Amino acid sequence: MTAVRGGEPETLLEVRDLLVRFRTHDGTIYAVNGVGFELGRGERLGLVGESGCGKSVTNLAIIRLLPKPAGRIEGGQVLFDGQDLVKLSESELREIRGRDIAMIFQDPMTSLNPVLTVEEQMIETIQAHKKQSKTEARARAVELLGMVGIPQPEKRLKAFPHQFSGGMRQRVMIAMALALQPKLMIADEPTTALDVTIQAQVLELISRLTTETGTSLVLITHDLGVVAGMTDRINVMYAGFIVETATTGDLFDLPSHPYTVGLLHSMPRVDAKEGEPLIPIEGRPPDMRREPTGCPFAPRCAWRVEACWSENPSLAPLAAGGRIVMTGPSASHLIACHNPPLPDEAELGRPTRKGHVPAAAPEGESDELASLAAIADGVA
Amino acid sequence: MAVATKTSPIADSRASRGLWTDAAYRLMRNGPAVLGLCLIVLFVSVAVFAPLLAPYGPLEGSLVDRLQPPDLSHLMGTDMQGRDEYSRVLYGAQVSLVAGVSSVIMGLTIGGSIGALAGGLGGRVDTVLMRFVDVLLAIPGILLAIGIVAWLGRGLPQIMFAVAMTNAPIFARILRGSLLSLRESDYVTASRSVGASGRRLLLRHMLPNSLTPLIVAATLALATAIIDVAGLGFLGLGPPDPRTPEWGTMLTDSTKFLREAPWLLLFPGAAIVISAVGFNLLGDGLRESLDPRMKR
Numbered sequence: 001m002t003a004v005r006g007g008e009p010e011t012l013l014e015v016r017d018l019l020v021r022f023r024t025h026d027g028t029i030y031a032v033n034g035v036g037f038e039l040g041r042g043e044r045l046g047l048v049g050e051s052g053c054g055k056s057v058t059n060l061a062i063i064r065l066l067p068k069p070a071g072r073i074e075g076g077q078v079l080f081d082g083q084d085l086v087k088l089s090e091s092e093l094r095e096i097r098g099r100d101i102a103m104i105f106q107d108p109m110t111s112l113n114p115v116l117t118v119e120e121q122m123i124e125t126i127q128a129h130k131k132q133s134k135t136e137a138r139a140r141a142v143e144l145l146g147m148v149g150i151p152q153p154e155k156r157l158k159a160f161p162h163q164f165s166g167g168m169r170q171r172v173m174i175a176m177a178l179a180l181q182p183k184l185m186i187a188d189e190p191t192t193a194l195d196v197t198i199q200a201q202v203l204e205l206i207s208r209l210t211t212e213t214g215t216s217l218v219l220i221t222h223d224l225g226v227v228a229g230m231t232d233r234i235n236v237m238y239a240g241f242i243v244e245t246a247t248t249g250d251l252f253d254l255p256s257h258p259y260t261v262g263l264l265h266s267m268p269r270v271d272a273k274e275g276e277p278l279i280p281i282e283g284r285p286p287d288m289r290r291e292p293t294g295c296p297f298a299p300r301c302a303w304r305v306e307a308c309w310s311e312n313p314s315l316a317p318l319a320a321g322g323r324i325v326m327t328g329p330s331a332s333h334l335i336a337c338h339n340p341p342l343p344d345e346a347e348l349g350r351p352t353r354k355g356h357v358p359a360a361a362p363e364g365e366s367d368e369l370a371s372l373a374a375i376a377d378g379v380a
Numbered sequence: 381m382a383v384a385t386k387t388s389p390i391a392d393s394r395a396s397r398g399l400w401t402d403a404a405y406r407l408m409r410n411g412p413a414v415l416g417l418c419l420i421v422l423f424v425s426v427a428v429f430a431p432l433l434a435p436y437g438p439l440e441g442s443l444v445d446r447l448q449p450p451d452l453s454h455l456m457g458t459d460m461q462g463r464d465e466y467s468r469v470l471y472g473a474q475v476s477l478v479a480g481v482s483s484v485i486m487g488l489t490i491g492g493s494i495g496a497l498a499g500g501l502g503g504r505v506d507t508v509l510m511r512f513v514d515v516l517l518a519i520p521g522i523l524l525a526i527g528i529v530a531w532l533g534r535g536l537p538q539i540m541f542a543v544a545m546t547n548a549p550i551f552a553r554i555l556r557g558s559l560l561s562l563r564e565s566d567y568v569t570a571s572r573s574v575g576a577s578g579r580r581l582l583l584r585h586m587l588p589n590s591l592t593p594l595i596v597a598a599t600l601a602l603a604t605a606i607i608d609v610a611g612l613g614f615l616g617l618g619p620p621d622p623r624t625p626e627w628g629t630m631l632t633d634s635t636k637f638l639r640e641a642p643w644l645l646l647f648p649g650a651a652i653v654i655s656a657v658g659f660n661l662l663g664d665g666l667r668e669s670l671d672p673r674m675k676r
Contacts, residue, residue, distance in 0.1 A: 065572055067564055098574030110566040115588045125574045176574065
């Protein structure tokens with residue numbers, strides 16, 4: 001492990017060319033297609049994309065919790081603290097799960113066992129990794145519940161999950177995830193199932209606790225508003241690929257992939273100009289049962305050129321030249337695009353350059369842009 | 381996300397006190413289930429207190445008194461050997477209760493182990509065990525029981541084992557099914573994500589959560605077990621001692637006197653029906669109260 005180099009934190013997690021497939025009776029689902037990213041110690045990374053784009057699968061694959069037997073890691077490496085998690089045995093992985101990598105799931109209503117008290121579940125987690133007496137583990141559980149803001153932790157420890165509200169259960173999940181001071185916490189849409197008022201509290205809690213303990217965070221969400229305030233860096237995923245990665249500031253200042261531009265324009269903003277329309281992203285995400293050929297976003301992209309249909313662009317720096325930095329505040333801005341939107345086009349949400357016509361779809365490919373022209377006319 | 385917006389399953393304002401307390405509360409408000417429970421209490425207490433309730437011993441009687449119609453001294457008349465039918469029906473409850481309960485417990489042990497292994501381990505073990513279960517399920521229950529008794533010989537333990545083997549595949553399937561669905565549930569994934577071992581997942585997280593359908597199935601199986609035991613007795617595969625007061629055997633013995641003494645068929649038959657109906661009603665009630673979604 002190298003020491004910190006000029007604002008670039010030491011790498012904790014490195015995912016290389018991760019391939020995940022689901023072999024089902026209906027055929028193969030190409031869920032994750034060569035995803036690669038790095039995460040520094042103490043860094044907070046957002047993973048953004050629409051439902052089914054492979055965000056959750058990527059993270060389940062990292063700790064190898066893909067549903068068996070359909071889900072398989074068919075390639076790539078997951079280097080965590082120098083160890084390749086893909087190669088570890090189940091019992092070696094068990095050591096790492098919970099102790100070094102913890103996970104918070106989307107739905108707190110179903111992620112606690114209904115027949116065990118919170119106490120039993122928390123003590124079980126602690127004792128799974130630490131040689132501790134029941135009394136010690138119990139004291140730690142009380143401390144943790146207090147830390148996540150559950151009133152009367154001594155008393156609430158004896159309660160069953162159904163006696164907690166959704167927000168409180170998510171707090172319990174956070175307490176359990178932090179019980180062993182993991183190096184990495186993966187939060188998979190931690191607030192999606194919660195009321196808006198509770199969402200902010202829970203996010204604030206995750207943010208505060210991970211900062212205090214120096215835990216790295218991967219935050220999965222489809223809500224750009226959530227990642228904006230919570231993360232240092234963002235990966236935008238589409239159809240099992242990372243299409244854009246940048247620091248949070250860069251991504252919002254200069255969104256450079258048509259999909260990111262589309263995401264930002266389809267989200268209502270407080271600072272929007274009056275009369276500024278919300279532009280939806282045309283069409284539907286691709287059928288994940290097809291092996292990807294060209295750029296997966298091509299059918300829905302107004303900036304597409306001929307090459308987009310045949311050749312899938314790889315992640316490359318937006319600004320040519322210079323060293324590629326994968327982590328930290330000076331991380332490079334990378335995009336996977338043949339014809340990236342210019343800054344003023346990104347601002348408007350559609351191509352404005354003279355003479356540009358989205359390249360026609362070749363035989364057998366669906367064109368999802370059919371009604372885009374109509375919308376553009378309406379705006380102009 | 382439907383889970384997040386799910387309202388409380390209990391319609392009234394009473395606060396929830398846990399799964400079992402709630403279930404017991406719902407059970408007590410279910411008329412048929414309470415009736416079933418009453419019938420079972422009657423059945424069990426008759427079996428337990430038979431020596432106190434019966435005016436005569438089950439084997440007592442003289443041929444002089446044979447085939448007497450019901451009167452005050454013999455409430456259900458006497459059989460072809462002059463034994464008091466009422467006393468024999470009461471003692472018969474003992475045989476049925478012991479045979480029924482033991483065979484269901486035996487079936488639960490066998491079927492439960494198979495189901496837990498198959499559902500917990502999955503893969504090839506699952507395939508092999510479940511094909512074996514499929515084979516057992518393909519044979520009609522009573523035929524399988526007859527085969528086993530014919531193979532092992534007559535006797536109460538053999539009968540219990542035979543009836544257990546007709547129930548075991550059903551239990552195995554139910555347990556395996558619920559284990560499989562639990563294996564992909566969020567809280568099992570969550571427990572795996574904190575490093576719980578496979579054994580711990582199965583014993584502490586999955587098994588306790590898969591017990592409710594098994595409890596219901598076991599209650600319903602008690603009803604069929606009692607009928608099966610009586611059925612074996614009726615077919616002449618009852619306990620080896622022909623004097624044993626077993627309801628099925630009593631039915632067979634009395635068929636020869638159908639014209640002279642029809643009450644000899646009526647009373648043991650009614651006893652079988654009452655106990656079986658009791659367990660059926662309770663089983664249905666349990667199903668409804670343990671799974672509130674079943675209720676309309």
